[in-house]
Amino acid sequence: MLEFDQVNVSMAGVQVLRRVSFRLAPGATGALIGHNGAGKTTTVRTIMGFTEATGDVRLAGESIAKTPAHLRPGLGVGYAPEDRRLFSAFTVEENVLLPARVGRLSAAETKRRLDRAYDVMPELKELAARPAGSVSGGQGKMVALGRALMLGTKLVILDEPFQGLAPVLAQRYADALKRLRAHDPDITLLITESNPKLLAAFADTTLTIERGEIEQHAAAAA
Amino acid sequence: MDSTIFILALLDGVSYAALVFLVSVGLSLIFSVLRIVNVAHGSLYAYGAYVAATLSLAVAPISPWLTFPALLVASVAVGVVVGGVMERFLLRPVYGREDVLQLLITFAVFMIMDNLQRLIWGVQPIFASTPLKLLPNVSVLGVSYTSYQVILLPAVALLTVLGLRYFLRHTLAGAVILAVTEDREAATAIGVDARRVFLVTFMIGASLAALGGALASPTTSLVPGMGADMIVLSFAVAATAGLGQIEGAAVTALMIGIARAFVIYLQPEFEVLVPYLIMVLVLLIRPMGLFGVDKVRKI
Numbered sequence: 005m006l007e008f009d010q011v012n013v014s015m016a017g018v019q020v021l022r023r024v025s026f027r028l029a030p031g032a033t034g035a036l037i038g039h040n041g042a043g044k045t046t047t048v049r050t051i052m053g054f055t056e057a058t059g060d061v062r063l064a065g066e067s068i069a070k071t072p073a074h075l076r077p078g079l080g081v082g083y084a085p086e087d088r089r090l091f092s093a094f095t096v097e098e099n100v101l102l103p104a105r106v107g108r109l110s111a112a113e114t115k116r117r118l119d120r121a122y123d124v125m126p127e128l129k130e131l132a133a134r135p136a137g138s139v140s141g142g143q144g145k146m147v148a149l150g151r152a153l154m155l156g157t158k159l160v161i162l163d164e165p166f167q168g169l170a171p172v173l174a175q176r177y178a179d180a181l182k183r184l185r186a187h188d189p190d191i192t193l194l195i196t197e198s199n200p201k202l203l204a205a206f207a208d209t210t211l212t213i214e215r216g217e218i219e220q221h222a223a224a225a226a
Numbered sequence: 227m228d229s230t231i232f233i234l235a236l237l238d239g240v241s242y243a244a245l246v247f248l249v250s251v252g253l254s255l256i257f258s259v260l261r262i263v264n265v266a267h268g269s270l271y272a273y274g275a276y277v278a279a280t281l282s283l284a285v286a287p288i289s290p291w292l293t294f295p296a297l298l299v300a301s302v303a304v305g306v307v308v309g310g311v312m313e314r315f316l317l318r319p320v321y322g323r324e325d326v327l328q329l330l331i332t333f334a335v336f337m338i339m340d341n342l343q344r345l346i347w348g349v350q351p352i353f354a355s356t357p358l359k360l361l362p363n364v365s366v367l368g369v370s371y372t373s374y375q376v377i378l379l380p381a382v383a384l385l386t387v388l389g390l391r392y393f394l395r396h397t398l399a400g401a402v403i404l405a406v407t408e409d410r411e412a413a414t415a416i417g418v419d420a421r422r423v424f425l426v427t428f429m430i431g432a433s434l435a436a437l438g439g440a441l442a443s444p445t446t447s448l449v450p451g452m453g454a455d456m457i458v459l460s461f462a463v464a465a466t467a468g469l470g471q472i473e474g475a476a477v478t479a480l481m482i483g484i485a486r487a488f489v490i491y492l493q494p495e496f497e498v499l500v501p502y503l504i505m506v507l508v509l510l511i512r513p514m515g516l517f518g519v520d521k522v523r524k525i
Contacts, residue, residue: 091404091409102401107417
């Protein structure tokens with residue numbers, strides 16, 4: 005589903021990713037593990053088209069290396085950034101629905117995806133009318149996941165979703181991911197995390213990143 | 227102060243505030259979304275005025291009433307063509323680079339447009355007051371005033387406030403602009419083409435400046451330098467209100483417009499000083515402006 009082939013990224017003259025190659029199969033749950041500054045966020049930002057990268061990035065076999073960033077979500081890629089980045093001018097539900105409006109999805113498809121987001125995270129429904137700027141950090145992570153699910157029909161990228169979450173909220177978030185996996189067995193998940201233990205039971209593919217180099221270990225990886 | 231002067235100053239102030247608001251809200255909109263202080267914004271005001279006057283003079287012999295649509299056509303044409311070219315070919319290549327580069331480019335555009343304006347329309351004053359004469363005078367508490375200035379201009383400003391508010395809060399295009407304003411990368415991650423939003427926003431902001439100029443054209447003689455005066459004044463209004471504040475810009479324009487008008491009647495030598503004195507006093511007390519919040523990227 006997702007392939008990196010000899011990807012290099014430099015920022016301000018410093019090479020952040022070095023000849024990165026890995027592959028996540030359809031339906032895989034990949035854990036991208038690394039310390040702060042190792043290159044996790046740069047890897048996911050490269051998938052989204054926010055970096056100047058060389059090498060090839062492929063989605064479902066097709067190269068997206070030259071695809072403009074704003075067209076990548078339309079290919080079925082949902083992204084929940086590390087710091088949530090909700091739009092405070094809107095309510096929670098408006099935040100979740102905005103990708104569907106931008107992508108001009110039909111009413112039926114929008115409803116189907118919104119129902120999926122609510123099935124995965126029932127608590128989102130209770131927050132729906134709240135201004136996005138007023139939700140807590142943990143709730144914001146849920147909203148960001150809901151927004152990513154409106155687009156992520158093939159690949160959902162979650163950047164450090166557990167960072168800063170209280171244990172109770174982290175458990176709820178993990179439960180939501182399990183429901184998502186049960187609901188959509190074919191969807192590919194890529195989750196970044198600095199603590200390898202947190203995703204050990206959940207991920208079937210582990211990508212370890214150290215100083216911009218990725219090593220892939222997994223029985224499920226091709 | 228006798229009551230006639232008081233009413234005249236008030237009406238002058240409201241009428242002038244409407245024009246200043248149109249220009250400053252365009253400046254503010256562009257700054258909020260693109261983070262660019264467009265020094266050439268006053269030139270768009272001047273071109274709006276000159277193109278509107280040229281069109282008005284051309285269509286008036288056919289029917290004087292055609293001068294009204296001519297004002298609108300001139301505004302949109304200047305906003306879309308000049309604004310579009312500026313954003314697409316001059317500003318887009320330098321996004322993400324040092325802010326000073328964008329400032330220098332818009333300053334260079336201002337200089338070029340100012341000289342081009344003298345080349346096209348010359349330095350002699352141009353008058354095109356047909357729209358002003360077509361509408362009747364009205365009597366306000368015994369003082370006679372043109373309805374163009376006392377009714378039409380404030381009405382257009384009010385419609386612009388309401389229209390912009392509706393556009394931003396209740397349409398998809400407005401929601402997309404708000405999203406890009408708040409977080410360009412997050413907006414791109416949900417499929418928004420931020421470059422297109424920048425272009426459209428710049429065109430809207432430029433059209434508003436040109437609309438200000440077009441509506442001003444029947445009320446004054448058009449002379450070189452009118453753009454420079456307006457950019458400084460509209461910047462004072464936008465900064466005093468707090469950059470990115472639509473309703474705030476309207477209230478501040480009204481405040482500064484009325485204060486300026488009263489000073490013209492009472493102590494004309496202080497006319498130029500008053501708007502900037504208000505701006506300095508406000509910014510000393512509230513650096514984010516009267517209506518600004520901590521984060522300036524709000525519209």
